[in-house]
Structures are given as C-alpha cells and as structure tokens.
Amino acid sequence: MKLIGNILWFLLVGLWGAIYYFVAEILLCIIIIGIPFGLQCFKLGKLMVFPFGKNVKTNFEKHPIANIIWVIVLGWEMALSNLIAGIIFYITIIGIPFGKQCFKLAKLSLIPFGANF
Secondary structure: OHHHHHHHHHHHHHHHHHHHHHHHHHHHHHOHHHHHHHHHHHHHHHHHHOOOOOOOEOOHHHOHHHHHHHHHHHHHHHHHHHHHHHHHHHHOOOOHHHHHHHHHHHHHHHOOOOOEO
C-alpha cells in the first residue's frame, strides 16, 4: 500500500509540492541569513515527494528560537495550506489517506527545526 500510495501521491500532489518547497529553498539560500530556513524547506520537500510510510517526530525544545521565527515568517502559512488540503481530501472520502499525509506535512511545516522523519 505504501508503494501505491507514494506513486499516486507523487503523480497527483507530491511533484508540485516538492517543486514549491525546492524553489523556496533556493530563494532562501540565496540570502546568507536564510540558509537554515532553506535547509528546512529541503526537509519538507523530501517528505513531500514520498510521505507514505514515514512518521514525523517534532522536537520544539531542540531549536525554540528558530522554530518561533519559522512559525511567524513561514510556518503558519505552510501549515494552514496543508491543513486545508487535508480537510479537502477528507471530505472526498476516497482521499482520506492523502489527507493523513497532508496533516503529517502540516505538523512538520509548523515546527521543522529539530524534527525527524
């Protein structure tokens, strides 16, 4: 199921989402101060490509200042978009597995510093 889910996710959602995160990474890495944030976008992009079968564990205490800056500048927008996409997938009933992955991505996009998957 993970293989089929990852293939369908990649074709329908993952490719475009990963491109979005990788472009954001490049733009953030252009400015020196944005490099740590760009690396977190890379982490999000990797999970966006094939999210099925991966668990996200957040650790806010590892980098609290960076996570607070992230939430204020980028995180709430990314988490909100993933939450809205997850709700839309849940409404369609057949998209519930995709909705679960969107909620996983919302968790990571809100607090990426110190998170593992």
